[in-house]
Amino acid sequence: MSQPDAEIVQFDNxxxxxxxxxxxxADVSFTxxxxxxxxxxxxxxxxxTSLLKLLYLxxxxxxxxxxxxxxxAITLPRERLxxxxxxxxxxxxxxxxxxxxSAFDNVALPLRVAxxxxxxxxRPVGEMxxxxxxxxxxxxxxxxxxxxxxQRVAIAxxxxxxxxxxVADEPTGNVDPDMALxxxxxxxxxxxxxxxxxxxxxxVHLIRKVPESLIMRLDKGRLSDPTxxxxxxxxxxxxxxxxxxxxx
Amino acid sequence: MGLLSSLMRQWRGNxxxxxxxxxxxxxxxxxxxxxxxxxxxxxxxAAASGLALRNAAQTASADLEGGVTVQIVTAAPAERLRQAxxxxxxxxxxxEVANVQQVAQEDLNTLVEPWLGTRPGDDVEALPIPALIDxxxxxxxxxxxxxxxxxxxxxxxxxxxxxxQAGWLAPVFAAIGTLQWLAGGLIALLALAxxxxxxxxxxxxxxxxxxxxxxxxxxxxxxxxxARVFQRSMAFDAAAGGLVGLLFGVVTIVTLSRQxxxxxxxxxxxxxxxxxxxxxIAAIPLAGIALAVLTARMTVLAALRRML
Ligand SMILES: Nc1ncnc2c1ncn2[C@@H]1O[C@H](COP(=O)(O)OP(=O)(O)OP(=O)(O)O)[C@@H](O)[C@H]1O
Ligand SMILES: [Mg+2]
Numbered sequence: 337m338s339q340p341d342a343e344i345v346q347f348d349n350x351x352x353x354x355x356x357x358x359x360x361x362a363d364v365s366f367t368x369x370x371x372x373x374x375x376x377x378x379x380x381x382x383x384x385t386s387l388l389k390l391l392y393l394x395x396x397x398x399x400x401x402x403x404x405x406x407x408x409a410i411t412l413p414r415e416r417l418x419x420x421x422x423x424x425x426x427x428x429x430x431x432x433x434x435x436x437x438s439a440f441d442n443v444a445l446p447l448r449v450a451x452x453x454x455x456x457x458x459r460p461v462g463e464m465x466x467x468x469x470x471x472x473x474x475x476x477x478x479x480x481x482x483x484x485x486x487q488r489v490a491i492a493x494x495x496x497x498x499x500x501x502x503v504a505d506e507p508t509g510n511v512d513p514d515m516a517l518x519x520x521x522x523x524x525x526x527x528x529x530x531x532x533x534x535x536x537x538x539x540v541h542l543i544r545k546v547p548e549s550l551i552m553r554l555d556k557g558r559l560s561d562p563t564x565x566x567x568x569x570x571x572x573x574x575x576x577x578x579x580x581x582x583x584x
Numbered sequence: 585m586g587l588l589s590s591l592m593r594q595w596r597g598n599x600x601x602x603x604x605x606x607x608x609x610x611x612x613x614x615x616x617x618x619x620x621x622x623x624x625x626x627x628x629x630a631a632a633s634g635l636a637l638r639n640a641a642q643t644a645s646a647d648l649e650g651g652v653t654v655q656i657v658t659a660a661p662a663e664r665l666r667q668a669x670x671x672x673x674x675x676x677x678x679x680e681v682a683n684v685q686q687v688a689q690e691d692l693n694t695l696v697e698p699w700l701g702t703r704p705g706d707d708v709e710a711l712p713i714p715a716l717i718d719x720x721x722x723x724x725x726x727x728x729x730x731x732x733x734x735x736x737x738x739x740x741x742x743x744x745x746x747x748x749q750a751g752w753l754a755p756v757f758a759a760i761g762t763l764q765w766l767a768g769g770l771i772a773l774l775a776l777a778x779x780x781x782x783x784x785x786x787x788x789x790x791x792x793x794x795x796x797x798x799x800x801x802x803x804x805x806x807x808x809x810x811a812r813v814f815q816r817s818m819a820f821d822a823a824a825g826g827l828v829g830l831l832f833g834v835v836t837i838v839t840l841s842r843q844x845x846x847x848x849x850x851x852x853x854x855x856x857x858x859x860x861x862x863x864x865i866a867a868i869p870l871a872g873i874a875l876a877v878l879t880a881r882m883t884v885l886a887a888l889r890r891m892l
Contacts, residue, residue, distance in 0.1 A: 392802065393892075394802060394892065395892070396892065414889070414892075415806075417801075417892075418801075418804045418805060418806045419804070420804075421801070421802060421803065421804040422803075422804030426802060426803075428802075432795075432798075432799050432802070433799075434796050434799055434800075435796075436796075445799075445800070445803055446803045446804065449800065449803050449804050449805045449809065450804065493803075
């Protein structure tokens with residue numbers, strides 16, 4: 337378990353290339369602190385999804401160091417990956433719902449995987465689906481849901497187990513502005529309960545809705561950090577943005 | 585069959601509700617139960633044959649073990665009778681002999697009649713049929729004992745030929761031994777074929793569910809949790825297949841044994857299955873299930889280890 341003040345994620349000169357192509361990510365260094373709210377922006381193809389994949393352990397970097405929850409994630413043995421992944425909730429850009437499972441079973445999946453008893457699954461999952469406005473569609477397969485509805489199921493699944501870190505890749509890309517705002521409030525309330533939130537988005541309006549958020553910008557695979565807020569992020573107690581840098 | 589294995593899934597129903605429902609189990613089965621059923625049926629038949637052969641050989645050798653035959657081979661009938669009487673008298677004195685009996689000449693005549701093609705009126709007496717003396721020993725007819733009997737018989741009856749009865753059947757026993765090895769080899773091959781079929785089916789199922797498996801991995805699912813889903817599915821398929829296979833195999837054995845019993849021949853009559861043999865046969869489907877589940881588990885775990 338991480339110390340209250342210790343960093344939750346640390347990237348140091350991380351590079352990523354797929355196969356023998358050129359690097360998709362280069363010299364990426366940053367630190368994420370527990371309880372902060374981060375936005376990751378950048379043009380399409382800048383490498384946002386790739387960076388998030390490194391973050392939720394779906395991909396190993398080709399170089400550099402990554403520490404997660406105070407542990408070296410590069411040398412992490414395979415059998416310890418599930419334990420780490422259970423502490424991270426992920427909203428995939430392409431949702432990645434399980435086709436043959438109902439909306440309810442999809443949302444329940446992280447709890448079932450974690451061995452939560454069926455008794456303690458029914459109520460929270462039902463409530464979460466109610467919250468994202470799908471209370472009456474619990475037993476429907478993802479294929480019969482609209483894109484926005486699928487996205488909401490994906491979000492419900494990502495937050496149901498109250499992860500230490502929530503990683504969301506374009507989580508509001510398919511919903512109307514009202515629903516986007518509502519989902520953002522969900523992330524914020526989770527954030528207030530202590531979850532570190534990382535949201536990748538193009539949507540500047542969304543970013544403005546969370547004034548205390550920190551912004552990371554990817555530009556052609558490089559992290560631009562003009563204010564130094566990422567290299568020298570604020571302490572956990574004052575997550576008020578780039579104006580309060582604190583040296584490591 | 586598909587119904588049977590899906591019924592079995594139903595029984596599991598709510599009992600294991602806490603198991604994470606990760607993959608659609610119904611899609612895993614396909615032709616697997618049938619493959620297992622065929623393998624189990626053939627294994628049951630091969631095993632039953634092997635066991636029956638073993639029993640037949642044991643019964644026969646128990647009968648023949650202490651048996652020694654003395655033949656007096658000489659053309660002169662009077663000399664033959666004299667030598668036979670001398671051998672009977674000599675062998676009765678030997679301590680290892682339990683019983684000595686000359687086979688009556690009429691019995692011999694009726695025995696050889698069908699072989700020699702003699703009809704009433706033919707002069708069987710003119711044929712040089714040897715005199716036969718059946719000797720029962722107190723223990724098995726070892727080479728030493730046979731040699732000792734020969735040493736006793738030949739001085740009084742120069743034309744005596746002394747042989748252990750088991751020795752005559754040696755080629756039959758050798759053939760039975762070979763058949764038993766064949767049954768064992770067949771069972772081993774069937775086990776290998778089952779492993780191969782399960783391996784292919786598991787790999788196929790893994791491929792079909794790769795996407796789901798990746799998602800479950802990303803949500804913190806362990807390899808063992810994923811493997812368990814495949815194991816369970818394979819267990820249901822194998823159980824359904826095993827049951828049908830056992831049924832088919834047993835029906836075949838029972839039918840065959842009835843037909844063999846109709847032959848009424850001494851050696852075949854020994855080829856029966858004891859209750860211990862039926863336990864072995866009943867255990868075959870269980871062994872099949874264990875083999876299938878274990879193979880599925882190892883295949884899946886090995887494949888998952890290559891994923892991140
Ligand atoms: N599996 C892959 N194999 C090869 N190249 C890949 C792979 N995934 C992504 N890329 C390449 O990496 C680059 C960055 O992709 P990425 O998905 O990270 O961008 P992104 O910032 O998330 O874009 P978007 O906003 O459109 O989602 C792209 O040029 C893409 O073609
Ligand atoms: Mg992306």
